[in-house]
Amino acid sequence: MNKKVVIGLSGGVDSTIAALLLKNQGYEVTGLHFCFNNEKYDKKVNEVAQKLNIPLINLMIDDDFERVKKHFANEYLHGRTPSPCTFCNKHIKWKKLIEFANKNKYEFVSSGHYIRKVIKDGHFYLQKGIDPVKDQSYFLWELDPDTVKRMITPLGDYTKEEVRQLAKENGFVDLARQKESMGVCFLHNKDYRQFLYNYVPDQLEHIKPGIVRDENNRIIGTHKGFLFYTIGQKRDLQLKINRSAYVSEINVAKNELKVGTKPSLYHRHILLKNVYLINPDEISENSSIHINIRGLGINPSKPAIVKSFHTDTMELELQSAAWAVAPGQPVVFYDDDILLGGGIAEKSWP
Numbered sequence: 001m002n003k004k005v006v007i008g009l010s011g012g013v014d015s016t017i018a019a020l021l022l023k024n025q026g027y028e029v030t031g032l033h034f035c036f037n038n039e040k041y042d043k044k045v046n047e048v049a050q051k052l053n054i055p056l057i058n059l060m061i062d063d064d065f066e067r068v069k070k071h072f073a074n075e076y077l078h079g080r081t082p083s084p085c086t087f088c089n090k091h092i093k094w095k096k097l098i099e100f101a102n103k104n105k106y107e108f109v110s111s112g113h114y115i116r117k118v119i120k121d122g123h124f125y126l127q128k129g130i131d132p133v134k135d136q137s138y139f140l141w142e143l144d145p146d147t148v149k150r151m152i153t154p155l156g157d158y159t160k161e162e163v164r165q166l167a168k169e170n171g172f173v174d175l176a177r178q179k180e181s182m183g184v185c186f187l188h189n190k191d192y193r194q195f196l197y198n199y200v201p202d203q204l205e206h207i208k209p210g211i212v213r214d215e216n217n218r219i220i221g222t223h224k225g226f227l228f229y230t231i232g233q234k235r236d237l238q239l240k241i242n243r244s245a246y247v248s249e250i251n252v253a254k255n256e257l258k259v260g261t262k263p264s265l266y267h268r269h270i271l272l273k274n275v276y277l278i279n280p281d282e283i284s285e286n287s288s289i290h291i292n293i294r295g296l297g298i299n300p301s302k303p304a305i306v307k308s309f310h311t312d313t314m315e316l317e318l319q320s321a322a323w324a325v326a327p328g329q330p331v332v333f334y335d336d337d338i339l340l341g342g343g344i345a346e347k348s349w350p
């Protein structure tokens with residue numbers, strides 16, 4: 001059997017230990033490092049590859065990565081809330097790994113994701129990692145069956161603390177102590193609004209302050225421009241009255257926001273589009289599925305019922321309400337801890 005595997009190597013502790021585990025399992029490992037944001041190469045990644053004694057390929061993806069940034073900006077310009085990591089996993093990261101594997105006759109692809117893989121009814125599915133804090137299945141819901149089939153998932157059976165311990169035991173002490181990287185990589189820990197100011201300044205010139213309406217359509221204040229708000233947001237609203245107010249609707253055409261109380265943003269119905277399933281026969285009308293809307297954030301505790309499902313459009317009725325579901329957010333489906341697929345929220349209602 002071809003035991004050659006290419007792994008996305010970032011220079012962090014997760015992908016480093018994933019590569020180490022693959023080597024220990026007898027695989028011929030090559031690291032593929034994605035370079036973007038004007039970074040030619042990362043010194044840390046080269047040091048890791050040398051220490052692991054594996055080849056390292058630095059792949060410039062600035063042009064490709066522009067798709068992620070453009071998608072991110074475009075969604076906000078249309079009053080939606082994007083998930084850039086989900087978009088990147090489908091269109092950039094795993095696509096590039098598969099392309100490299102195909103071109104160089106590698107059978108397998110891998111990464112430092114805390115994820116497992118399982119075969120069910122003849123189909124390959126991703127499964128949540130055993131560490132509930134680090135499970136990253138939510139961001140991988142759009143991966144196609146061929147990619148999932150060829151994935152090796154070395155970290156799925158480990159907790160983050162166990163991975164840090166392995167790093168210490170194998171001479172990667174600095175990586176073991178390294179602070180967890182959080183948030184969207186190209187934002188560099190800055191607010192997304194600042195990124196938009198820098199990335200699409202010409203389009204932001206047309207974003208002007210607008211009015212805020214309450215549940216009864218009365219004007220109760222102003223906002224700085226719809227682009228700077230998401231569903232559920234309460235800050236930066238300039239209201240004429242003192243009341244509890246959370247953004248419940250964004251009207252791009254009129255540059256208006258509607259607000260409601262926090263309880264009013266709990267909804268039991270969600271319309272999804274761009275629905276994707278590993279096995280299309282897995283779900284039909286009246287199916288009961290667990291859903292995840294915000295990765296590891298607050299999610300409905302009880303299953304949802306599929307009220308209608310046509311091609312790539314689905315309506316869900318939730319047995320326990322979800323709060324502040326924003327258009328553009330992925331809604332991901334599970335059977336227990338097995339990832340079935342998902343869709344993109346278009347609208348929600350009580």
